[in-house]
Amino acid sequence: MKNLRITLKIASSLDGRIALADGTSQWITSSASRARGHQMRAENDAIMVGIGTVLADDPLLTARTVPLPARQPVRIVADSRGRLPAASRLAQSLDLGRVVAVTTGQATDAAIPAGVDIWRCGNGVRMDVAEFVRRAEAEGLRTLLIEGGSTLAATFIRAGLVDEIAWFRAPILIGGEGLPALGALGLTDLKSATRWRPVATERIGDDVLDTYVRSEQ
Numbered sequence: 001m002k003n004l005r006i007t008l009k010i011a012s013s014l015d016g017r018i019a020l021a022d023g024t025s026q027w028i029t030s031s032a033s034r035a036r037g038h039q040m041r042a043e044n045d046a047i048m049v050g051i052g053t054v055l056a057d058d059p060l061l062t063a064r065t066v067p068l069p070a071r072q073p074v075r076i077v078a079d080s081r082g083r084l085p086a087a088s089r090l091a092q093s094l095d096l097g098r099v100v101a102v103t104t105g106q107a108t109d110a111a112i113p114a115g116v117d118i119w120r121c122g123n124g125v126r127m128d129v130a131e132f133v134r135r136a137e138a139e140g141l142r143t144l145l146i147e148g149g150s151t152l153a154a155t156f157i158r159a160g161l162v163d164e165i166a167w168f169r170a171p172i173l174i175g176g177e178g179l180p181a182l183g184a185l186g187l188t189d190l191k192s193a194t195r196w197r198p199v200a201t202e203r204i205g206d207d208v209l210d211t212y213v214r215s216e217q
C-alpha cells in the first residue's frame with residue numbers, strides 16, 4: 001500500500017510536446033498557467049524532476065506564490081550518478097529549503113554539492129523508484145509533484161505509481177521533432193495501457209488544464 005500521493009504535472013503544446021528539439025521549453029504555457037503551477041508546488045510536500053531537466057533548465061523549483069507558502073516543498077532530483085552541478089540554482093539556494101539528490105549505491109557522494117541531502121535508492125544503474133517512494137514516506141512526505149522531464153515521467157507511469165495527472169496545454173503546435181511529454185512506456189498492446197479518468201477541465205486564459213486520476217484497472 002502506497003501512502004505517498006503522486007501527481008504528474010505536464011506543461012505541453014497542443015500536440016503533447018514539452019520542449020523543442022534543442023531542449024528549449026521555457027515558456028510553453030502562459031504566465032497564468034505558470035502561476036497555477038506555483039500554487040500546485042505550494043500544495044505539495046515535495047517537487048521532483050530528473051537530472052536531465054536540471055541540466056537543461058536549471059530550475060529553482062520553489063513555490064513562488066503571493067503570499068509565499070509558510071514552508072517551501074522539499075526539492076528532489078533523480079540523479080543516479082550524482083551529476084547535480086554545484087553552480088545550479090538548486091544547489092545555490094539551500095537557504096530557501098531542503099534539496100535532495102536521489103542516487104544509487106553505485107554512485108560516489110563526492111560530486112554532490114555540500115548541503116544537498118543524498119538518498120541512496122537501489123543498487124542498479126538508476127534510482128529504484130519503489131525504494132524511492134518508501135524512503136519519501138519514511139521521511140514523512142505525503143504528497144509529491146513530479147514535473148518531468150519525459151524520461152522520469154515515463155518511469156513513474158510505467159511503475160504504476162502516478163495517482164493523478166495535471167496536464168496544462170498551450171494552444172501552440174511544436175511538431176514531431178519536439179520532445180514528447182512521456183518517454184517510452186514499452187506497451188505491446190492497447191489493453192495494457194493505463195487508463196485515466198478525467199475529473200476536471202479548466203480554462204486558464206488560452207491554456208487548458210485537464211486533471212485525470214488513474215482508473216482502477
Ligand SMILES: NC(=O)c1ccc[n+]([C@@H]2O[C@H](COP(=O)([O-])OP(=O)(O)OC[C@H]3O[C@@H](n4cnc5c(N)ncnc54)[C@H](OP(=O)(O)O)[C@@H]3O)[C@@H](O)[C@H]2O)c1
Pocket residue numbers: 009010011012018019022023024025026028049050051052053054056057078079080081082083125126127128129147148149150151152153155179183
Ligand atoms: N514542459 C514541461 O512540462 C517540462 C518539464 C520538465 C522538463 N521539461 C523538458 O524536458 C527535458 C528533459 O527531459 P529528459 O527526459 O531529457 O530528462 P529528465 O526526465 O528530466 O531526467 C532524466 C534523467 O533522470 C535520471 N534518473 C534517475 N533515475 C531515474 C529513473 N528511475 N528513471 C528515469 N530517469 C531517472 C537519469 O539520469 P541519471 O541516470 O544520470 O540519473 C535520466 O537520464 C528538457 O528539455 C526540459 O526542458 C519540460
